[in-house]
Every structure is written in structure tokens, then in C-alpha cells.
Amino acid sequence: MGRKKGRDISGWLVVDKPAGITSTAVVAKVRWALDARKAGHAGTLDPDATGVLAVALGEATKTVSSITDALKCYDFTVTWGAETTTDDASGEVLRRSDARPTRDQVLVALPGFTGEIMQVPPAYSAVKVEGDRAYDLAREGETPELAARPLWVESLTLLDADADSARFEMVCGKGGYVRAIARDLGRQLGCLGHVAHLRRSWSGPFDADDGVAFDRIDREAQDWLQARLLPLEVALQDMSMLRATPEGARRIRNGNPGEVTGSAEWGELVWVADARGPVCIGRYQGGTVQPERVFNLQAAIDHG
Template sequence: MGRRKKGNPVHGWMIVDKPAGVTSTQVVGKVRWALDAQKAGHAGTLDPDATGVLAVALGEATKTVPFVTDALKCYRFRVVWGAETSTDDASGTVTTTSDVRPDADALSAALPAFRGDIRQVPPQVSAVKVEGERAYDLAREGVEMDLAARDLFVERLELISQDGTGVELEMVCGKGGYVRAIARDLGRALGCLGHVAWLRRTWSGPFEADAGLSLEEVEAMARTPDLHARLLPLELGLHGLTEIAVNEISATRLRHGNPGDALQGANYGETCWASHQGRAVAVGTYRAGAVHPSKVFQT
């Protein structure tokens, strides 16, 4: 007989407006405890000093995490000129300084190179894996790494404000972007050096920070129906995919891992999600009038 999982089968999304000073993992643990949930994860790590939307997935919603992680995200941040740090943000030690300060024309000329499809090298203190170990663990041990550049799509990078010490920017980008790397590379391009002073993720896919709960609210409502009432449906994690309705017979087939006939069409080979009476049944590929499941939901 299998060992019973601790907690209850809670399914859905809990959106937290993460404060500075805690890790994303700590936030997930707090939400899981507060809901007494069996399983939890999150869609996209925020640095401990960063604030903003952290989408916590519970139960079957964890199966939709990759779709939220792949979605566009928006960051508001301030870059301070004149110094690079070991972490590319204010928490690190200063490694190099510069007396150069860019003017508005220089900044306007530099920003276009950071839009569209770009390449960026992750910060030394990052979650990138190096021979099976996290880069931030190796960095804390004093290991200097030659991290490979990664592709990043930046849909938008705009100036919000500028003064003599730095700038405030807003960036909308795809999966895998490091705001700290943008600050570092922009400072180098301008010849003035720079690092992130503060960072806030304002939205991620369908989720917005302003609609999230604070950690204090999560703690105050812990283990109560009020907190469960703030759960969002797991289907929100599928917002970028086409919804295909199926009947009850097809829903049963899909839940058992078999193709299910669709009540409407889609493009051949398209990734979509099957629904029955508004509830997610499976994610799969549409072919020849049927949804072929790759993930199924048992709720």
C-alpha cells in the first residue's frame, strides 16, 4: 500500500506579491503550509531582493507551470551607474567603478541593442547549472565561471525616468531573462558601469502583482476558507493555448491517456488544452479531429 501524501489535494494558483528579503522557495513553502497542500511549485524564480508577482501553483496546476514560465513577463527596475558588483545588484560587493555618467542621448542610442532577439551571459550568482551544480553555490565558494551566453527575446525596453545617478527602466521579455545582466551589459555599453538597485516583476503571463496577496495576508488567512477562496483556477496557467471542448466520453478517454474526439477544430499539430464543462482535462496535440494528450489533469 502506498504511503499517504501529507496535506490535502489542493489545486489552483495562489498569486503572491513577494516582498524583498525572502526567497521564492520560502514563499512557496509558506503558501503550501497555509493551504495544507500536498504539492506546490512556482512559475519563475525571483531573486531574494526582488519584489513582485510570484505565481504559486498547487496540485494539478503544477502541470501548467511550463506554459506560464514560457510566457512574457514585465519588470520595472532601477540601474545605478558607476559601479559593477559581484552579483550585478546592490547585494554584492563592488568590483569595478567608473566616473563616467551617460547623458540622455547616449542612453537613447544604447537601448535599441537590448531589444528584440539578443544574447546575454547570466550573472555569476544565478540559478544556471554548471556541471550539475547551481552557479550561485559555486560563486559563494569563490569559483569564477565562464558561463555561456543565452538567447533572450526582449519585446520592450523603455526608459521611465533618468537622473544623474541612474535610470528606471521597464522591460517585457520572454523566458530566461536576467534583469541584472541587462543592467550590467547596459552599463558596459555606455562605458559607465552599472548594477540593479531594485527590481519588481509587475506581471507574469496572466498574473499581476497588484492582484496578489502579501505574505502577511497569507499568514493571517492560513488554514481558513478565506484563503482557499483566493485560489485561482488551474486553467489560467493555460491562457496562451487554444481551448478545445470535448464531451464526457472523450474526457474519460483523455484522463486515461488516450486520444479524445474534439467538438471543434484547431490547426493540425497545434498544442491545445481539452476542456469538459469548462474544466481542464488534458494538454495535448490536435490531430485528425482529436486531442492526443501529453498531460492529463485529475481534479
């Protein structure tokens, strides 16, 4: 088989995703514009949502899980009075209510949605049910039975409210569905609700204000886009960084434990660098690191 077409280019491109396009389509556009051999993203955004979509290129795809696990911030508006099939404004209305919550009632409900909570994902979600995506089953008219899953909600803040809607900011861990928060808040308040607007303000180290507008991706020169790539190690800011000795780096690049300077907790997940750049992500084992993901150095430094 021939090699995949494209350049060995590595790094992160932060895109400010517009409404009306899928996360997959954004990744495809970035990959095409930069002629990159490999690309992925850290955390899907709903088609109607806007904001941070961090696109990983080349060796940066090996750091995606670090961003997936990071905290994320969402700014969203809930419209009261109706529950929909998709838990947002794109779905069909299932039930309506004339009830409306007061600002104080909303504030009283919020503590129940912070900390470690259990959340049932929306029927229209990418969660797999016996091998099928829930949204595929839902589109076929089935009602997938989705199990509740734990979600860490760092904070849920009421930003503004009027008679028919409320605007919130939520900071949460991985696997959270803002649409499920809107649905469950509406049910608890007895007024029903769905998401009207949703924006991811930041995700780990990536901020929407620093993102490239989607419509610039195919308008700008390739050099302009490449200059906006962030190095792959940006995704590793929450990990300890250790230095490999020259011989340690050689061993690690061959998939073996290698000697490092500095220290960490035994078994801690760390990242290792040498004078030429990132070497691996691995487990510290008292003076050495056992690599779990080794970076191909040429691809890793090609963004520069």
C-alpha cells in the same frame, strides 16, 4: 510508502513577494497555509526583488510551463558607477567608474537590448554548470563560465533618469536576467552599473496589483486564502481550448487519444475541457487530442 500529507487543492495563488525572502520560502509558506499536498512556482524572483510570484497548487503545477513561457514585465532601477559580484546592490563592488551617461546616451543604447538578443547570465544565477548551480560555484570563489543564451526582449523603456541612476521597464520572454541587462548596459555605456531595485509587475495573466501580500499568508484564515485561488486554466489563456466528447474525455483520462469538438492546427498544443472542467493539455491530431498532461479532475476542481 505513505501518501504525501496535505489536501488535494488545485489552483494559482498570486503573491506580491517582498524583498528579503526567497521564492522557495514563499512557496513553502503558501503550501503550509493551505495545507496543500503539492506546490511550485512559475519563475524565480531574486531574494531582493519584489512583485509577482505565481504559486501553483496541485494540478496547476502541470500548467507551470505555460506561464514560464509567457511574457513578463519588470520595473527596475540601475545605479551607474559600479559593477558588483551579483550584478545587484547585495554584492561586493568589483570595479568602479566615474563616468556617467546622459539621458540621450542611454536612449541610443536601448535598441541594442531589444528584440532577439544574446545574454550571458549573472555568475550568481540558478543556471547549471556541469550539474552545479552557478551561484553555488560563485559562493565558493569560482568563476563559472556561462554561455550566452537567446532572450526575447519585447520592449525596454527608459522611465526616468538622473545623474547616477536610471529607471526602466522591460517586457521579455523566459530566461531573462534583469541583472545581466543592467551589467551589460553599464559596460556598453562605459560607466558600469548594477540593479538597485527590481519589481516584477506582471507575469503572463498574473498582476502584482492582484497579489496577496506575503505577511497576510499566515495571518488570514485558510478559507480567506482559498477564496483567492485562481483556477488552473487561467494559465492556459494563450492556448486554444477544445471540448471533449463524453467518450473522448474518458479515453483521454486513461492516457489515450480522445475525440474533441472544434478544431486547431495539426500538432498544435491545446487544452481540453468537458462539462466537469479541465481534462488535459495535448496535441491536436485532426478530431482527436493526444494528451501530454492529464488533469486529475477531483484535484482540478477542488479549488471551487
